[in-house]
Amino acid sequence: MDHWDKIEGSPVKLGETWVPSEYAYNFAIYSKHAERVSLLFFAENDLYHPVHVYHFEPHRNKTAEIWHCRIPAVNIRPATYYAYQIEGPSPEAPYDWHAFDSEKLLFDPYSRNIYFPPDFDREAACHPGSNMGRAPLSVLQSIECAFNWDDDQPVHHTSNLIIYEMHVRGFTKRDNSGVTEKARGTFAGVIEKIPYLQELGITAVELLPVYQFDTQDGNYWGYMPLGFFAPHDGYCMSEETCERHIEFCEMVKALHRAGIEVIIDVVYNHTGEGNEKGPTYSFKGIDNTTYYSLTGNPESQFANYSGAGNTLHTANRAVRKMIVDSLQYWVREMHVDGFRFDLASVLTRKADGSIEDTNPTTLGQIGSDSSLAGRRFIAEPWDAGGAFQLGSRFPGHRWMQWNAAYRDTLQKFVRGDEGQIADLMTRLYGSSDLFPDDCLHALRPYQSINYITSHDGFSLYDMVSFNQKRNWENGQHNEDGTHDYSWNCGWEGSDAPEDILKLRKQQVKNFFTLLMVSNGTPMFRMGDEFLQTQEGNNNPYNQDNETSWLDWSRLEANQDMFRFVKQIIAFRKAHSSLCRSYFWREDIKWYGVTRYVDLQPSARTLAFCLHGKAEQDADIYVMINAAANTCGFGIHEGTPGEWKLVIDTAQSSPQDILESGNLGSITKDTYDVQARSVVVLIRQPG
Numbered sequence: 001m002d003h004w005d006k007i008e009g010s011p012v013k014l015g016e017t018w019v020p021s022e023y024a025y026n027f028a029i030y031s032k033h034a035e036r037v038s039l040l041f042f043a044e045n046d047l048y049h050p051v052h053v054y055h056f057e058p059h060r061n062k063t064a065e066i067w068h069c070r071i072p073a074v075n076i077r078p079a080t081y082y083a084y085q086i087e088g089p090s091p092e093a094p095y096d097w098h099a100f101d102s103e104k105l106l107f108d109p110y111s112r113n114i115y116f117p118p119d120f121d122r123e124a125a126c127h128p129g130s131n132m133g134r135a136p137l138s139v140l141q142s143i144e145c146a147f148n149w150d151d152d153q154p155v156h157h158t159s160n161l162i163i164y165e166m167h168v169r170g171f172t173k174r175d176n177s178g179v180t181e182k183a184r185g186t187f188a189g190v191i192e193k194i195p196y197l198q199e200l201g202i203t204a205v206e207l208l209p210v211y212q213f214d215t216q217d218g219n220y221w222g223y224m225p226l227g228f229f230a231p232h233d234g235y236c237m238s239e240e241t242c243e244r245h246i247e248f249c250e251m252v253k254a255l256h257r258a259g260i261e262v263i264i265d266v267v268y269n270h271t272g273e274g275n276e277k278g279p280t281y282s283f284k285g286i287d288n289t290t291y292y293s294l295t296g297n298p299e300s301q302f303a304n305y306s307g308a309g310n311t312l313h314t315a316n317r318a319v320r321k322m323i324v325d326s327l328q329y330w331v332r333e334m335h336v337d338g339f340r341f342d343l344a345s346v347l348t349r350k351a352d353g354s355i356e357d358t359n360p361t362t363l364g365q366i367g368s369d370s371s372l373a374g375r376r377f378i379a380e381p382w383d384a385g386g387a388f389q390l391g392s393r394f395p396g397h398r399w400m401q402w403n404a405a406y407r408d409t410l411q412k413f414v415r416g417d418e419g420q421i422a423d424l425m426t427r428l429y430g431s432s433d434l435f436p437d438d439c440l441h442a443l444r445p446y447q448s449i450n451y452i453t454s455h456d457g458f459s460l461y462d463m464v465s466f467n468q469k470r471n472w473e474n475g476q477h478n479e480d481g482t483h484d485y486s487w488n489c490g491w492e493g494s495d496a497p498e499d500i501l502k503l504r505k506q507q508v509k510n511f512f513t514l515l516m517v518s519n520g521t522p523m524f525r526m527g528d529e530f531l532q533t534q535e536g537n538n539n540p541y542n543q544d545n546e547t548s549w550l551d552w553s554r555l556e557a558n559q560d561m562f563r564f565v566k567q568i569i570a571f572r573k574a575h576s577s578l579c580r581s582y583f584w585r586e587d588i589k590w591y592g593v594t595r596y597v598d599l600q601p602s603a604r605t606l607a608f609c610l611h612g613k614a615e616q617d618a619d620i621y622v623m624i625n626a627a628a629n630t631c632g633f634g635i636h637e638g639t640p641g642e643w644k645l646v647i648d649t650a651q652s653s654p655q656d657i658l659e660s661g662n663l664g665s666i667t668k669d670t671y672d673v674q675a676r677s678v679v680v681l682i683r684q685p686g
Helices: 004-008 168-172 187-192 194-200 241-257 283-291 317-332 344-348 361-367 404-415 421-429 498-516 553-557 559-574
Strands: 015-019 024-030 036-043 052-055 066-072 079-087 137-139 163-166 204-207 211-213 225-231 261-266 338-341 376-379 400-402 448-450 521-525 588-591 605-610 619-625 631-634 644-648 670-673 677-683
Touching (some): 004 066, 024 283, 036 066, 079 283, 168 187, 187 241, 225 241, 225 317, 241 261, 261 376, 317 361, 404 421, 404 498, 421 605, 498 521, 498 559, 498 677, 559 644, 605 631, 619 631, 619 670
Parallel strands (some): 261 338, 338 376, 376 400, 400 448
Antiparallel strands (some): 036 079, 079 137, 588 605, 605 619, 619 677, 631 670
């Protein structure tokens, strides 16, 4: 006699599960308020007429809030896709705010592949009624889609962690990217560029969202996720659905072989279904009140702490389980090394929207999961609802965090703003004000992700080329985008005289030098190493075109800049004093042009000597001049002959950064640091 679960299905594992011993599929879906559930199967050649429909019986196919069934594969041949139809209480029911529509096709939230049919129509999902043949569908997982990982192991860097923020499509989509035509803009394109990443010296890629998203939504960056388990089809070469996760795995495996960590940007704060006017693809129609935070206001039903129209109800245990299950899947099946959590403060919000400051349940569940131990967690420690939890205010104390304070201080100081010296010292030191290592907090400087630019905002070259954003093409009357502390070096736009172009390169070198001599973990965005421009657009989230695609001709045109960035990365890796796990404390001495730091508001100069004895490393002397005139810095330690010149950003290549066998000699106890430049000296131990 068969066990009941072989007939009625098991509620234990959500989603679709292949049961090889029975040659059957198990399906399970969470819906607390559903009254009727049906499962429809479709053949590849007809998406308007299901080949089989299974109607769940509540007294047999429901356990608590989970609906489940088990169907022999032979019963649904020749099905390739499936979707749910769910009926529940009327949306007019008082205070419930349900959004059930018994005619809507809904894909499985746990789908590992989502298929968009040729007749896919976003508008059909935005209105009540059937969207048969026009709806995204879940793909039945083939038993033949296994991936051979061989001996692949996780990669985890510590002191030599250099993060490169990358958009998979934009990285290689242009025809001058040097990758094969079919691979442009795909996971395979990233594989072809691995030798470039190795030459540059980065040790981790942080990929903008790779989850399946709706391309008709207009969010090129991918921050409108639909499926938290499915790789985005647009980043794959093959049109075969079962190949999608294989292509992603091939990329991860190749990056691991090159010693490069894979971090993915995850968006567990909202979905691409938008507000009450947005489409119904899955979560809304399955159980709106479970998956989303709702306001109770009929004119604005969805809480919007994400800025994207809705907010996932992460305080709900079913949603928390989905998030953890998703993370486990990307670790277990896809071998991802870490996660960057978009708008992570949403994960600390309670059911009423208030912030849970102490031990938020969602973060606790993520942090205590043994299968996620050893993986890297990076928080964007704020949200669009006003929460700003940077540093010790973010409750996930084992997490690394994007340091917006570092970004803002460095942008303002390098452009020449007054009153930045004290803040600059704190940021270079590792932001001890935000990541204190006292007994109460016990945080570390490496938890600070130091960055100057990211996908949000100007590229680094545009930071020194534009005072005003140029976002007109985004269709929002140039009112969108972040506020950057940019300075155009005296000429607005790309087409500038030679002296302006020289100063811009010098400013970019200043940014990279300060980034790489700061305590903390450096991150920069793709293309900044060869002066990528977006022509002043600082928010090209909907620009799937040459505005956002890397222009690899700029690598050839700016080989001097690429060389500088490559060398400054190598310099950081070679000096363990710069990237310690703890604050520099007594190993650093701060100076100004004279022996004392000038903290007056008008001051724009700073120097420091970092002693390397504790790390069996060389001493490093850094002189920083953001003023518009040359300043003669005293070298306040050692004797002139002990110091060697490594970097002078005012010099042209290759004199701007010297290789280890060809360092410059310092013969005096002063050094003239040119206007808007940085100089770095080293003194070998002994």
